[in-house]
Amino acid sequence: MEENTMQEEERRAAERILRDARSIAVLGMKDSSESSEPAAQIPDYLRQQGYRIVPVNPELAEADYPGAVATLGELPEPPDVVEVFRNSDAVTAHADELLALHPKAVWLQLGIRNDAVAERLRAAGIEVVQDACMLKVHAAMAQPRGAV
Numbered sequence: 001m002e003e004n005t006m007q008e009e010e011r012r013a014a015e016r017i018l019r020d021a022r023s024i025a026v027l028g029m030k031d032s033s034e035s036s037e038p039a040a041q042i043p044d045y046l047r048q049q050g051y052r053i054v055p056v057n058p059e060l061a062e063a064d065y066p067g068a069v070a071t072l073g074e075l076p077e078p079p080d081v082v083e084v085f086r087n088s089d090a091v092t093a094h095a096d097e098l099l100a101l102h103p104k105a106v107w108l109q110l111g112i113r114n115d116a117v118a119e120r121l122r123a124a125g126i127e128v129v130q131d132a133c134m135l136k137v138h139a140a141m142a143q144p145r146g147a148v
Contacts, residue, residue: 010129010132011137013127013129014107014129014132014137015137015141017081017104017105017107017127017129018134018137018138018141019141020080020104021051021080021081021104021105022051022052022080023051023052023053023054023079023080023081024043024046024051024052024053024054024079024080024081024082024083025054025055025056025072025075025079025081025082025083025103026039026042026043026053026054026055026056026057026082026083026085027056027057027072027082027083027084027085027086027094028056028057028084028085028086029043029053029055029056029057029060029065029085030057030085031059031060031064032044038085038109038110038133038135039085039109041135042083042085042109042133042134042135043055043083045135045138046134046135046138049138052079054067054068054069054075054079055067055068055069056068056069056070056071056072056074056075056082057070058070058071071097072094072097072098072101073097073100073101075101078101078102078103078104079103080103080104080105081103081104081105081106081107082098082101082103082105082106082107083107083109083134084106084107084108084109084112085109085112086112087112088108088111088112088113088114089114091108091112091114091117092114092116092117094117095117095120095121098117098121098126099120099121099124099126102124102125102126103126104126104127105126105127105128105129106118106121106126106127106128106129107128107129107132107134108128108129108130108131108132109131109132109133109134110131110132110133110136111131112130112131113130113131114130115130118130
C-alpha cells in the first residue's frame with residue numbers, strides 16, 4: 001500500500017510506532033556495498049535519524065555491522081520494531097520467531113504483505129504495518145501537513 005493511499009488510522013499508527021521506537025531490527029538488511037538496494041538505504045537513513053539499527057542477516061559479519069545477528073532468535077533482547085525486507089511468502093517462515101521475540105511492532109516494507117502472519121502477530125498483541133515504506137512514512141512526519 002503506497003503511503004498516499006494509507007488510511008488515516010493506519011498512517012497515524014505507523015507514525016506513532018516510529019515516534020515511540022528507539023531500536024529497529026532489520027530482517028534481510030543488505031550490506032551497504034549494495035547501496036542501491038532499499039534494504040541497505042533505508043536502514044542507513046534510519047540510523048542517521050537516531051534509531052539503533054540491528055542487522056538480521058546471516059551474510060552480514062558483526063565486524064562490519066556491530067550487533068549483527070544471523071537470525072531473530074539470536075537477538076539478545078526484543079527490539080521495538082522488526083522491519084522486514086523478505087518477500088511476502090518468506091514472512092511465513094519467520095512467524096514463530098517473531099512471535100517468540102514479541103517486539104512491539106513488525107513492519108513489512110513496501111511491496112510485502114502477509115495477512116495470515118499479520119493476523120497471528122496482532123492476536124499476540126504485536127502491532128503490524130504492511131506494504132509501507134518506513135523511510136517515506138518517517139520523512140513525511142517531518143513535513144507539515146498539506147506540504148507537497
